[in-house]
Amino acid sequence: MDKLLIQGGKRLSGEIAISGAKNAALPILCAGLLTAGDLELSNVPHLHDVATMLKLLGQTGLQVKQDGERVTLNGSAITRLEAPYEMVKTMRASILVLGPLLARFGEAKVSLPGGCAIGSRPVDQHIKGLQALGAEISIEGGYIYAKCKKLKGTRIVTDMITVTGTENLLMAATLAEGETILENAAREPEVTDLAHLLVAMGAKIEGIGTDRLVIQGVPELHGAKHAVISDRIEAATFLCAVAAAGGDITLRNTRTDIMDAALDKLREMGLEMTIGDNWIRAQMNRRPTPVSFRTTEYPGFPTDMQAQFMAVNTVADGASRVTETIFENRFMHVQEMNRLGAAIETDGNTAFIKGVEQLIGAPVMATDLRASASLVIAALAARGETLVDRIYHLDRGYDRMEVKLSAVGADIRRIK
Ligand SMILES: CC(=O)N[C@H]1[C@@H](OP(=O)(O)OP(=O)(O)OC[C@H]2O[C@@H](n3ccc(=O)[nH]c3=O)[C@H](O)[C@@H]2O)O[C@H](CO)[C@@H](O)[C@@H]1O
Ligand SMILES: C=C(OP(=O)(O)O)C(=O)O
Numbered sequence: 001m002d003k004l005l006i007q008g009g010k011r012l013s014g015e016i017a018i019s020g021a022k023n024a025a026l027p028i029l030c031a032g033l034l035t036a037g038d039l040e041l042s043n044v045p046h047l048h049d050v051a052t053m054l055k056l057l058g059q060t061g062l063q064v065k066q067d068g069e070r071v072t073l074n075g076s077a078i079t080r081l082e083a084p085y086e087m088v089k090t091m092r093a094s095i096l097v098l099g100p101l102l103a104r105f106g107e108a109k110v111s112l113p114g115g116c117a118i119g120s121r122p123v124d125q126h127i128k129g130l131q132a133l134g135a136e137i138s139i140e141g142g143y144i145y146a147k148c149k150k151l152k153g154t155r156i157v158t159d160m161i162t163v164t165g166t167e168n169l170l171m172a173a174t175l176a177e178g179e180t181i182l183e184n185a186a187r188e189p190e191v192t193d194l195a196h197l198l199v200a201m202g203a204k205i206e207g208i209g210t211d212r213l214v215i216q217g218v219p220e221l222h223g224a225k226h227a228v229i230s231d232r233i234e235a236a237t238f239l240c241a242v243a244a245a246g247g248d249i250t251l252r253n254t255r256t257d258i259m260d261a262a263l264d265k266l267r268e269m270g271l272e273m274t275i276g277d278n279w280i281r282a283q284m285n286r287r288p289t290p291v292s293f294r295t296t297e298y299p300g301f302p303t304d305m306q307a308q309f310m311a312v313n314t315v316a317d318g319a320s321r322v323t324e325t326i327f328e329n330r331f332m333h334v335q336e337m338n339r340l341g342a343a344i345e346t347d348g349n350t351a352f353i354k355g356v357e358q359l360i361g362a363p364v365m366a367t368d369l370r371a372s373a374s375l376v377i378a379a380l381a382a383r384g385e386t387l388v389d390r391i392y393h394l395d396r397g398y399d400r401m402e403v404k405l406s407a408v409g410a411d412i413r414r415i416k
Helices: 022-034 048-060 092-105 124-132 163-174 189-200 232-245 259-270 302-314 334-340 367-379 392-397 399-404
Strands: 005-006 012-017 038-042 063-067 070-074 107-111 136-142 141-148 155-157 180-182 204-206 212-216 224-227 247-252 272-275 278-286 318-322 345-346 350-354 363-365 385-389 412-416
Touching: 005 302, 005 367, 022 038, 022 048, 022 092, 022 163, 048 063, 048 092, 048 107, 048 392, 070 107, 092 107, 092 124, 092 141, 092 163, 124 136, 124 155, 124 163, 136 399, 163 180, 163 189, 163 204, 180 412, 189 204, 232 247, 232 259, 232 278, 232 302, 232 367, 232 399, 259 272, 259 302, 302 318, 302 334, 302 345, 302 350, 302 367, 318 363, 334 345, 334 367, 334 399, 367 385, 367 392, 367 399, 399 412
Parallel strands: 012 247, 038 224, 155 180, 363 385
Antiparallel strands: 005 385, 005 412, 038 070, 063 070, 107 141, 136 141, 180 212, 204 212, 247 278, 272 278, 318 350, 345 350
């Protein structure tokens, strides 16, 4: 199992190119199931989750051609309408094949994802929405069996805002008969990116970027070209790294207009930033100022950045408070950061952090994707050596993170 060995205390300096967003690429790849035409995608990130998704889609009969960050999909010969447990258990986003398979072929069998390290993460809203569109759904042996003659448009109000739930229902509604209204829709930029691709494929969607999506179903969708949006979470993770370790870095290929909540908090921390259309220069020459925040849906502070900001708060000059409102168990990094000498206490869904002057390297265990990233940030700021174990979580969602960090002067290496 790969590990990362980090010697902390090095300032970061240089340029990093940001990859395409994992959370946009995964639903967009699933949109390949909606058409017999060619989907020509670019800026697809090099990630384990993308490899897993392409393998899963390949098993359905979707033809996949990959050349670096370019992927071409063709869905003219899909025969297997299934996502087996072996694949779904390694990547929850596999649930995103459910809506497209059902809408185009009238049938799908998808393993229930189950919980994961950050929470129980049910998919009841995906199921409820598809039932409202006319699907017959049963659950047997850990699988969702879904069937329909033709989905029929309707008005769906989800109980809570769900990102992949919105994406599944949006994809399904593009091929339903008549009008579907999705109320309480997620407004995350990755949902918007998917919606733009669907429009390029011939879908009729109004309200893109709002919490009310109105979809007029069409009989079929055609091929399209699309570049996946830049990963705002990867970009903000590197900004946290420089805020914690100090230095002067420039990020290229960013989308600065979708990062407001994180950029505001980084400024409050004392990170000096010059921001262009698609680049950010960030300089940090002092100890960070602590910041308190609550995670919420977009455009609020993203839960996927909670752990990385907490890592910066551990070395900040003062105390802070972080409340996690999206997932019930997203503090697994706290104990590991405390092993590095951080002073964090939790009470329910709130963590209280007292900044310490210096973290000290130690062996730590990554428990989920963003927890792993937060431990890398803490290790970069710490004195001495940190060994981060179980980095397969990191590889799910970061494109060669250690290579990008080494290029800006971090002392970080992968150990097999
Ligand atoms: C692949 C992908 O895009 N993953 C992102 C997506 O996950 P994901 O789409 O799984 O997260 P959701 O937005 O669905 O979850 C939000 C909350 O709603 C709950 N819920 C959701 C659906 C449902 O049917 N029932 C239910 O109770 C969840 O347990 C959670 O507490 O959005 C999360 C919230 O921004 C991000 O952290 C993940 O990185
Ligand atoms: C929680 C995340 O991803 P997933 O939904 O794929 O588990 C994430 O990207 O931080």
